[in-house]
Amino acid sequence: MSDFDLVVIGSGPGGYVAAIRASQLGLKVAIVERENLGGICLNWGCIPTKALLKSGEKFESLSHLKEYGLSASGASFDFDAIIQRSRGVAKQLTQGVGFLMKKNKIEVIEGTAKLEKGSAAPKVVVTLNKGGDRTLNAKSVMLAVGARARALPQIGLEADGDKIWAYRDALAPKKLPKTFVVIGSGAIGIEFASFYRALGAEVTVVEAVDRIMPVEDEEVSKTAQKGFEKRGIKFKTGAKVTKVTKTASGVSVAIEVGGKAETLEAEVCISAVGITANTDGIGLEALGVELDRGHIKTDSHCQTNVKGLYAIGDCAGAPWLAHKASHEGIHAAEYIAGFKSPQ
Known part of the structure; x- marks a missing residue:
């Protein structure tokens, strides 16, 4: 018996959007996140970067005031305050994602997931952040595990x-x-x-x-x-x-x-x-999941070659963009729910 219709691993712009769409379509959904809701994009990527850029833009514009008939003297900045503002913006959005999870009745499980062989889909074994393990059985599993900075x-x-x-x-x-x-x-x-x-x-x-x-x-x-x-x-x-x-x-x-x-x-x-997909250490090799240069191979519905296992976003290859991950997440959620969206 399955605990959930869908377990999503990773809560970035692909994962949390997919979870919401699946819940809207009547599926019982859980999402596993090892760090912060919102993933890299909201916490350590797109959003906090834009907050820094806005501060930089505001400060730099002070040097062009004369062009507008304005003047100011003694312009300075507080670097720590700039960084704190950026982190605050990220935190606010992360809290917003948490609210959306509750609103859509999605269970959030904090921990690190690993896949093992299952029946309808791979089993998800979660090492909980608070201690202990929890095994999740689902009809479908979606990997939205993202990527990390590449090292040389x-x-x-x-x-x-x-x-x-x-x-x-x-x-x-x-x-x-x-x-x-x-x-x-x-x-x-x-x-x-x-x-x-x-x-x-x-x-x-x-x-x-x-x-x-x-x-x-x-x-x-x-x-x-x-x-x-x-x-x-x-x-x-x-x-x-x-x-x-x-x-x-x-x-x-x-x-x-x-x-x-x-x-x-x-x-x-x-x-x-560049980036490296977070596909190591989660049990893909033992399941026989096909990879292409470290990224998970999928079909047009984001399905892998393993029954019941889907992959979206950065871990499934280029382009490595938030809106691409969200699009794939919605499409895969609708496909899993039996809702045939137009191609």
Whole structure:
């Protein structure tokens, strides 16, 4: 006998939206979360980053007041207060997700999930944060476990929270460095480069391909780079990072550009070289779940090759976007509930 119609593992923009839709369609739903409701996006990604960017934008705009016939003197900022505001915004939204779970009668189980062989679908064994284990039986299980920052230990690019930062470190730092090297010019790298530059830091962005923001249209990349350079951000494109070395004063980043070696020095290096799906350690291998370069393979309805097991969002491959995860979650929930939505 099943405890639930659907168990969702992970409560990010894919997981919590899927759980709500499934509940709306009459399914008995539980959601398992090991950390904070809302996942990385609400707690350590899209939302708190935008809060930082807004603070940076407000401060930077003070230097352009003269253009509007205005003047002000003694402008300054409280870095700790900026960070605290960002964390507060994230906390508020997380509490909102908790309210939505209660409103939609979704049971929230706090702990770390692992899959084992089951009948209708894999069993979900949860190591509870408060201690002990709980085994959940469900007709369907949905993986919305997301992804984490990619590390490149072979070149020394591994976050330590001190001189080499990943996104979590950059969102809640203990200090405001004066110089940065940002490796990677995707959304994450550019957002942090923009924020720290707005507060006056010297920032150099290193990108492996020949233009920044390489997943965007070329025209967008060129226009964006001109705008960022106007604000004082420096770029090294077509640059291969060969070694990141911690020094007494910060970091030394060795790169090759056009076959020529260069060295960049800074207090802190921010690593924004992509993500790795959170597919390890949850029992996928024992179940025989098919993977593609670490991401879970799914069909057009987000089904895996294992009966009753679905996967959505970042763990199921590109594009790694919140609205893509939400769309997949809704579609999969409707499919599980027998509601055939238009393709």
